[in-house]
Amino acid sequence: MTVDLVTALPEVVRGPLESGVLGRALEEDTATVRVHDLRASAEDPQDQIDDYPFGGGGGMVLKPGPLVRCLEALEDKHGVPDDVIYLTPDGERFTQKSANQLSRKEYIVLVTGRYKGIDERVRRRWITREVSIGDYVLSGGELPALVLIDALVRLQPGALGDARSALTDSFQDDLLGAPVYTRPASFRGMDVPEVLRSGDHERIRRWRFDESVRRTRARRPDLLDESEKLDEEAPSSAPDGDKTA
Numbered sequence: 001m002t003v004d005l006v007t008a009l010p011e012v013v014r015g016p017l018e019s020g021v022l023g024r025a026l027e028e029d030t031a032t033v034r035v036h037d038l039r040a041s042a043e044d045p046q047d048q049i050d051d052y053p054f055g056g057g058g059g060m061v062l063k064p065g066p067l068v069r070c071l072e073a074l075e076d077k078h079g080v081p082d083d084v085i086y087l088t089p090d091g092e093r094f095t096q097k098s099a100n101q102l103s104r105k106e107y108i109v110l111v112t113g114r115y116k117g118i119d120e121r122v123r124r125r126w127i128t129r130e131v132s133i134g135d136y137v138l139s140g141g142e143l144p145a146l147v148l149i150d151a152l153v154r155l156q157p158g159a160l161g162d163a164r165s166a167l168t169d170s171f172q173d174d175l176l177g178a179p180v181y182t183r184p185a186s187f188r189g190m191d192v193p194e195v196l197r198s199g200d201h202e203r204i205r206r207w208r209f210d211e212s213v214r215r216t217r218a219r220r221p222d223l224l225d226e227s228e229k230l231d232e233e234a235p236s237s238a239p240d241g242d243k244t245a
């Protein structure tokens, strides 16, 4: 998968894209992320990339010209993207299901706004999808774009040292993850559950499932309600492919 990220603040995203699991995956070409400075698409160096909103009110709006020039230059160079996604608090909520879907696209462009956002005409004509990462307001789309990229890259084939790891993630089957332990087996008087040290893989699998359900019921009963609703909607069909992919 290839991601072109268009931003007025490239320096905000560079560090995270070079660090940790994400940095290593990108270095190993599991996916490609290219960062584009919106300012480079201004007509001349003095040309502003933002301007006051028509009708007044506070804040600044990203001008359509530089942004559209940037999007058109990308299309000329790399072809039509599968999606042009604008990160905005009024977009559709990003979930593991959307991550699974988007992770299968070959080429996406992410557009991040600052200030009051981007000109509505760009949203209408050039943006194909709008995504929010949750019900709170951030000062720009850069951190949300990194959230998307991290969630998508780790789902790419070869991204994780252990491919099984992605399948046991919280949310991958609408359940939270089971507790995990490492050595030492006894720490300050607290012992690792015996079952995990039993070597009985069937018992371990069942224990983990039960703990996942218990934890989900206690912390996120809404997730259980959601999967029950889905079961009711499709009583005879196989479970959603996204969840077991």
Ligand code: 6GU
Binding pocket: 086, 087, 088, 089, 131, 132, 133, 134, 135, 136, 137, 138, 139, 140, 141, 144
């Ligand atoms: Cl995608 N952008 C901004 N600015 N704030 C957000 C968001 C996005 N998602 C949640 N809050």
